[in-house]
Amino acid sequence: MSETSALNGRVAEGATTVRDAGLQGMITLRGNLASTKLKAICKEITGQAMPKAGQAHLDGDTGLAWMSPDELLLLVPHGQVAEVIARIDAALAGQHYLAVNVSDARALIAVEGSGAREVIARLCPVDMAPEAFGPGDFRRTRMAQIPAAFWMEQDGSLRVICFRSVAEYAFGLLSNAATSPAVGCL
Amino acid sequence: MLILTCPCCGVTGEETEFHAGGEAHLTRHGPGSSDDDFENYLFLRENPRGVHFERWRHVNGCGKWFHAARDTATLEVFGTYSAQTTEPPQDIIDAITAKRPGWSWREFK
Structure with missing residues (x-):
């Protein structure tokens, strides 16, 4: 980092x-945005509900932004990115998804x-x-x-x-x- | 200026936010096809004055491909629709017919 x-x-x-x-922690999360598990882990991490197309739900340096029909941008504090990705990986294991640290x-x-x-x-x-x-x-x-x-x-x-x-x-x-x-x- | 609405993210933007991807609804002819089919697929393109169907990509936005039906002379856009189709949907065809009665483009009319 x-x-x-x-x-x-x-x-x-x-x-x-x-x-x-x-510095802002940013994670690209691609997958099925309608998936219950994906919505649940996003809510757990950011405290925000899934944004609609063209919207962002943000509070300070934490939140969710809608990037495309299959892509979200998760904003988290810069120091927490690795830990948050590990939580996403654990929550979405077995699903078709991608979570990448794009902060830098x-x-x-x-x-x-x-x-x-x-x-x-x-x-x-x-x-x-x-x-x-x-x-x-x-x-x-x-x-x-x-x-x-x-x-x-x-x-x-x-x-x-x-x-x-x-x-x-x-x-x-x-x-x-x-x-x-x-x-x-x- | 050409104004397009991306059917994937709903954004209405002007031309420079998008990238043109050439003629729509091509059938790919690869190895094993006849020379005529391959030549047609690789080189021969429509160049109409009027109704035209194209592929576009929302390159500076959601990044998705889609189809657009427009008039090359007036830049009027009749509609945009999903890339996951091999022919224009009926509502697009109806919209064109309402504005350009008697139009035809390749096998569509």
Whole structure:
């Protein structure tokens, strides 16, 4: 496990602040999302019910995000990943599933402030109007030239996940988009 | 701009979130097939002005393949449907017929 995040705590302060959200434990869980055993172990680990398509059930650094019809992203504290995967393996033994630690393959960036929606809207082909995207929504999409995923926290701030190898590029994109003043359309 | 709705995750996104996968509903002819069948499978493709059926992949989203029926001239999308089928479902055919009476594409009409 990596000891430092890809962006090593970088922060771009401003009206909308972009900052490295640090190390986050992430587990890709593929399998039949309707399976009772799978739902039960996810609930046991995160305390959250199975999210619907395009949703994430999160509380701080723990939760579940819906990635595709057969894929979930489990967020757990970075230090607990190995133990959690062992629990999943024990619970789903005999079933067709895959649980992999992807924590160090990803970077997590926080976009905070009143202009957070506009920062994302400048980079992603996603309707970021409050009635179209709100807290609890989760979206995988394209951010400029890279794939990315993001969700909105209850306080209106956004968390963006991208691959670790493009973390520099993603941080550059977000911090550059955050330097322009808000247009006020969102 | 082409706007597609992924039938797997329900996301409606624009073209750059997806990747085109070429003509839909091809039958693979491999070793042992006739030269004509193999040539047809490997090289010969529809290039219509109007109704067209294509494969698409939600590459920057859920990652799944699906089918789309659209008009190549107007970019109007008649519908998207599962990749796990060898022919367009009836509701897609009906939607096209309602908007383009008399259409035909390969063996479908």
